[in-house]
Amino acid sequence: MPWARARVVVPCWHDGPMNIVLFHSIYGLRPAVRQAADRLRAAGHQVWTPDLFEGKTFDTVEEGQAHHERIGREELLKRAVLAAAPYSERGLVYAGFSLGAATAQTLALGDHRALGLLLLHGTSDIAASASVDDLPVQLHVAEPDPFETDDWLSAWYLQMGRAGADVEVFRYAGAGHLYTDPGLPDYDEEAAGATWRTALGFLDSLGRPGPGGAQTGS
Numbered sequence: 001m002p003w004a005r006a007r008v009v010v011p012c013w014h015d016g017p018m019n020i021v022l023f024h025s026i027y028g029l030r031p032a033v034r035q036a037a038d039r040l041r042a043a044g045h046q047v048w049t050p051d052l053f054e055g056k057t058f059d060t061v062e063e064g065q066a067h068h069e070r071i072g073r074e075e076l077l078k079r080a081v082l083a084a085a086p087y088s089e090r091g092l093v094y095a096g097f098s099l100g101a102a103t104a105q106t107l108a109l110g111d112h113r114a115l116g117l118l119l120l121h122g123t124s125d126i127a128a129s130a131s132v133d134d135l136p137v138q139l140h141v142a143e144p145d146p147f148e149t150d151d152w153l154s155a156w157y158l159q160m161g162r163a164g165a166d167v168e169v170f171r172y173a174g175a176g177h178l179y180t181d182p183g184l185p186d187y188d189e190e191a192a193g194a195t196w197r198t199a200l201g202f203l204d205s206l207g208r209p210g211p212g213g214a215q216t217g218s
Helices: 031-042 061-071 073-088 099-109 150-163 189-206
Strands: 002-004 008-010 019-023 046-048 092-097 116-120 136-143 166-173 215-217
Touching: 019 031, 019 073, 019 099, 031 046, 031 189, 046 073, 061 073, 073 092, 073 099, 092 099, 099 116, 116 189, 136 189, 150 166, 166 189
Parallel strands: 019 046, 019 092, 092 116, 116 136, 136 166
Antiparallel strands: 002 166, 008 215
């Protein structure tokens, strides 16, 4: 169910499947992340799933958060940049789950070649100097979500617009925070299905030229 929708218009377009870097959540590179990558590959896209926790996965948010704090935000971002760098010249769609979505957002806003940003369950702070050229962005998030409050999302939406992004936000009433992961209590099959249908349409729109050579989406 859409919360806020904006028309996506991109001045240039990418012909064919997307190159996607998909970052995991605070739980690490769980099977659900690999399954999501396989889903995207089945739709024809090229997908990479960097393991920013170097093989470690966790059963609780608290365990994952403690590990994240030991690594440090700067080190995590460094690992993410190094993981994406070999593919960035191709033009990437950055995507991620929760913490991975925050990481994806940071990288996409700093990459002038970025073709799109797909955020699942998470957002991040936006630097005042951030500037993009009509970057298509789609966010999927539970409603309510203790990690993505209404006030935060409203401010985030406005800041992304000021930075030059074209943003769609979809919210799912009653779903848990990480509702696309079948192995977690948050899982909501209906919301997950709707999310993936919408996300695949978004990715398809990035590779489809619109009138006059511009790329358009709903």
